[in-house]
Amino acid sequence: MTTDAQQAEPSFRDSVDIMFNRAVSLMELPEGLEEKIRVCNATYTVRFGVRLRGKIETFTGYRSVHSEHMEPVKGGIRFSMGVHQDEVEALAALMTYKCARVEVPYGGSKGGLRIDPNAWEPHELELITRRFAYELIKRDMINPAQNVPAPDMGTGEREMAWIADQYKRMNTTDINGNACVTGKPPNAGGIAGRVEATGRGVQYALQEFFRHADDVKTAGLSGSLDGKRIIVQGLGNVGYHAAKFLSEEDGAKITGIIERDGSLHNEDGIDVEAVRQWIIKNGGVTGFTGATHAENGAALLEAECDILIPAALEGVIDRNNAPNIKAPLIIEAANGPITAGGDEILRDKGTVIIPDMYANAGGVTVSYFEWVKNLSHIRFGRMQRRAEESRHQLIVDELERISKDSSINWTLSPNFKDRYLRGAGELELVRSGLDDTMRTAYQAMRAVWRSRDDVPDLRTAAYLVSIEKVAASYRAKGL
């Protein structure tokens, strides 16, 4: 039975527009520019057939371009049965604001294929992915200079490698062919640290949040991440990495995990790696020992915890369950996990929400590094690493000489020497660039939140900063 509250729930696309409108009502944009930024420029729908298991199977896919104020446009490709035009357009709009939010030079795009990836064998999925890619490539909807996809729900390194290979087969003389898609495996033009990037970005975002005592206090929390109880929904690429890093490196406790087939709960903390391995082997969380299993997974969203990380899909917190959410701090690792209706209720309750367009921007940030690497045809750190190590060695040698010659008896700890002498390789540089991006992007967003009485939350602040950047780019073009 549908309740009134469910009927009143806006769609994902409408939710993004409602949040956009709330922000632009606080801005002074030239007439018409607001509409130009809000609307989705184009959505291409493709239906194609692939001969599988003795018959032709027809698939429907989309690639939506929200804004071309900068090119190429960027955004993941999702494989899921839930894919539809409204969803792809909402996700493309979010990509525009997300890229502006973390200052990567792209417009926003998104793609999706309506498919259950688990229903097909790998060689069948390869045929389907290559055919979908072919349809997009021949229309320049995958192209290093125009439109660069990446992984999203249901896709990963494997699919990106197929897409890159398909592009290169169709564009044999394009020396920049590898830059047509990001999220590729390291041995196929990828970059170290891309798989973990979105989850790592969630970790860096939370670390930065906890550096601001005022913000922590607004959420009704105190101290650091150490000992904080976290519930995470979706132990896929994003949720797994975020939960793993936060528990292994920051001392946080993962007290709840929600998956498709139910939830796991243990106030003493759950071993994230063990659950991940269990899911890989058994296809779900059911049967995992070491935590209490419940069939109604979504109910755990409403449990007591310090931080809630929805990292699965959109629309999981809405008008219906928002009043029951107890977490004082929510970080949107997924795209659009809170509807506009749910957002309003949580805001009134004082829940602090770190919004998706910032929180999960680690993926597109490292994708940007990968694209730059592909275009420059050289691994980050390759020229500098040994030079950096030699200069460090000079200092260490000099310090040791001084210590030998001086009457004061002091030595460097071996640990210091090892750590200081090691030059930064690609992974260290990627993490450094990502950490810097997440810190500065948070600071820009919170500065607006803290300095303006008419900006009630981080989401509105995020939209304001992003829309201002997109508007400035249009203005520079004379629009």
Ligand code: NAD
């Ligand atoms: P994924 O397919 O790797 O993982 C999704 C996980 O959520 C899976 O473990 C799945 O079983 C689980 N799940 C699906 N439906 C669920 C439900 N109803 N309840 C509980 N769990 C459910 O996908 P991902 O790449 O981790 O993406 C997750 C979210 O993060 C999406 O919203 C995506 O758009 C967003 N995102 C991903 C990236 C990226 O780099 N992969 C970047 C930015 C944003």
